[in-house]
Each structure stands twice: as structure tokens, then as C-alpha cells.
Amino acid sequence: MNTTQLIQQILKKKSFLCIGLDTDLDKIPAFLLAKEDPIFEFNKAIIDATHHLAVAYKPNTAFYEAYGLKGWQALEKTINYLNTNYPEIFTIADAKRGDIGNTSSRYAKAFFEDLAFDSVTVAPYMGKDSVEPFLAFQDKFTIMLALTSNQGAFDFQTQLIKNEELYKQVLKTSLTWENSAQLMYVVGATKAAYFKEVRSIVPDSFLLVPGVGAQGGSLAEVCKYGMNTKVGLLVNSARGIIYAATDTNFAFAAADKARELQLEMQKILTEHKFI
Numbered sequence: 001m002n003t004t005q006l007i008q009q010i011l012k013k014k015s016f017l018c019i020g021l022d023t024d025l026d027k028i029p030a031f032l033l034a035k036e037d038p039i040f041e042f043n044k045a046i047i048d049a050t051h052h053l054a055v056a057y058k059p060n061t062a063f064y065e066a067y068g069l070k071g072w073q074a075l076e077k078t079i080n081y082l083n084t085n086y087p088e089i090f091t092i093a094d095a096k097r098g099d100i101g102n103t104s105s106r107y108a109k110a111f112f113e114d115l116a117f118d119s120v121t122v123a124p125y126m127g128k129d130s131v132e133p134f135l136a137f138q139d140k141f142t143i144m145l146a147l148t149s150n151q152g153a154f155d156f157q158t159q160l161i162k163n164e165e166l167y168k169q170v171l172k173t174s175l176t177w178e179n180s181a182q183l184m185y186v187v188g189a190t191k192a193a194y195f196k197e198v199r200s201i202v203p204d205s206f207l208l209v210p211g212v213g214a215q216g217g218s219l220a221e222v223c224k225y226g227m228n229t230k231v232g233l234l235v236n237s238a239r240g241i242i243y244a245a246t247d248t249n250f251a252f253a254a255a256d257k258a259r260e261l262q263l264e265m266q267k268i269l270t271e272h273k274f275i
């Protein structure tokens with residue numbers, strides 16, 4: 001998957017929605033628990049009901065790792081199901097990895113080769129040599145945390161170091177790395193006031209924007225300064241979509257929630273003259 005294909009999909013579906021598959025056995029409909037693989041059954045139903053409204057899916061690996069081998073198998077089945085049945089969909093392993101080089105290269109192999117995701121989220125705290133092994137996969141995307149949606153983002157990311165916020169230095173420095181065209185950045189929807197600054201540093205990159213829905217971020221506020229000339233946004237919602245209902249109609253209820261966001265996105269894409 002390249003950005004041209006991603007943009008084509010966005011314009012065709014009139015959507016830049018990413019659905020977070022943060023699948024929690026305590027929250028999914030109880031009747032699914034009797035199935036052999038409840039996590040995969042839930043994901044499959046959500047994907048089948050929403051794939052025409054979303055351009056990307058983002059399983060957060062924590063929700064799978066929490067269930068050990070069974071959870072990891074459900075993650076593998078989910079990525080295989082997406083790649084086989086909906087190859088146009090952009091897939092994100094939300095794993096927030098990053099370690100010394102030889103370890104990062106194992107993480108990259110796990111998510112790009114073994115599980116065949118299009119992208120993986122990476123924490124940049126350990127610097128260039130911890131991110132390079134991900135960027136070495138030239139046809140994959142490395143999505144680096146820049147300014148996260150949580151309150152703790154203010155602990156380090158916005159602190160001034162030599163008169164400049166740390167997240168800005170992270171953005172600027174990453175642009176000097178080899179294959180930086182394959183970088184995307186996480187900027188939380190709850191940080192809408194920062195999008196103008198972010199865009200002044202990374203005008204061409206895609207931004208993955210979590211934090212609408214359950215965390216209270218506003219899509220309209222994000223789009224005011226977050227878009228670039230090629231849309232440049234993937235806006236994620238997990239709980240706000242996938243747990244819309246807990247009865248047998250859960251997937252339809254999720255599709256209704258996804259449709260609400262897609263319609264809002266369609267309006268914004270029209271206003272910005274993309275469609």
C-alpha cells in the first residue's frame with residue numbers, strides 16, 4: 001500500500017476514518033463468548049459491517065497480548081482476514097514499539113513480515129537507531145508518536161528544550177532520517193490547538209489522529225488545520241464505534257456510529273473541495 005492508493009481510497013469512500021479494534025472480552029456481547037475465538041468473531045463482524053465506511057483498521061496489540069497465545073492468534077487471524085478480504089484497507093499495528101536497533105529490527109519483522117501489517121506505531125524516545133529498522137522496510141509505514149492525546153503528553157512532549165518544544169524537535173529530526181517519506185505521525189485529537197504548528201513542520205505527512213469519540217476530541221477542530229493538500233489525515237475511533245451496542249445487533253450499531261463520522265468527514269472533504 002502506498003499513499004497514492006490510500007488517498008484514492010479516501011476519495012472513493014469519502015472517508016478518512018480508522019476504526020480501532022481495541023477488542024476487550026469484558027465489553028464485547030456476551031453471546032460471542034461461547035464461540036471458539038470470540039475476539040476474532042467480534043472483529044470479523046465489525047469489519048464486515050464497516051469496511052465501506054473506513055479506510056483503515058488499527059488493532060491495539062495490548063488488547064490481544066492481554067489474552068496470551070489466544071489473543072495473538074486472534075490478532076493474526078484479524079490481519080489475515082483484512083489482507084485477504086479487504087486488500088485496499090490500510091492496516092495499523094498499534095504496538096508503540098522502539099528499542100535498541102537489533103531489537104527494533106525483530107519488532108519490525110514481527111509486524112511487517114510475519115503479520116503483514118502496512119504500518120506500526122513506534123515511540124521515538126530511544127532515537128534514530130531505534131526507528132531506522134522500521135524505516136528499512138521501504139514499502140511500509142512507521143507511525144511515530146509526536147503529540148499524544150493523553151494528559152501525560154504535557155509531561156515531556158511539550159516541554160521546552162533549548163527554547164523549543166520536544167515534540168517539534170522530534171518531528172524536525174525525523175525528517176532528516178533516511179526513508180522519512182515513509183513516516184506518519186500520531187497527533188491526538190485532544191491537541192487540536194497544536195495542529196497548525198505540526199503542519200508547519202510536516203506539511204506533507206499523514207497524521208494518525210486518535211482521540212475523537214471516547215476521549216472527547218473534535219473532528220471539526222482537527223480538520224481546521226490538520227489537513228494538507230492530500231487530505232493527510234487518518235482519524236481513529238475505537239470505543240466510540242465498536243461498543244455502540246452489546247446485543248446481537250452490535251455490528252449494525254457500530255456501522256451506524258461509523259456512518260455518523262463518515263458523513264461528517266464527507267462534509268469536510270466537500271468543504272475543502274477534495275470531492
Ligand SMILES: O=C(O)c1cc(=O)[nH]c(=O)n1[C@@H]1O[C@H](COP(=O)(O)O)[C@@H](O)[C@H]1O
Pocket residue numbers: 020022060094121147148149150186187188210211212213214215236237238239240
Ligand atoms: O497511537 C495511538 O493510536 C494512540 C496515541 C495517542 O496519543 N492516543 C491514543 O488514544 N492512541 C490509541 O488510540 C486508541 C483510542 O481509542 P478510543 O479512545 O477508544 O477511541 C487506543 O488504542 C489508544 O491506545
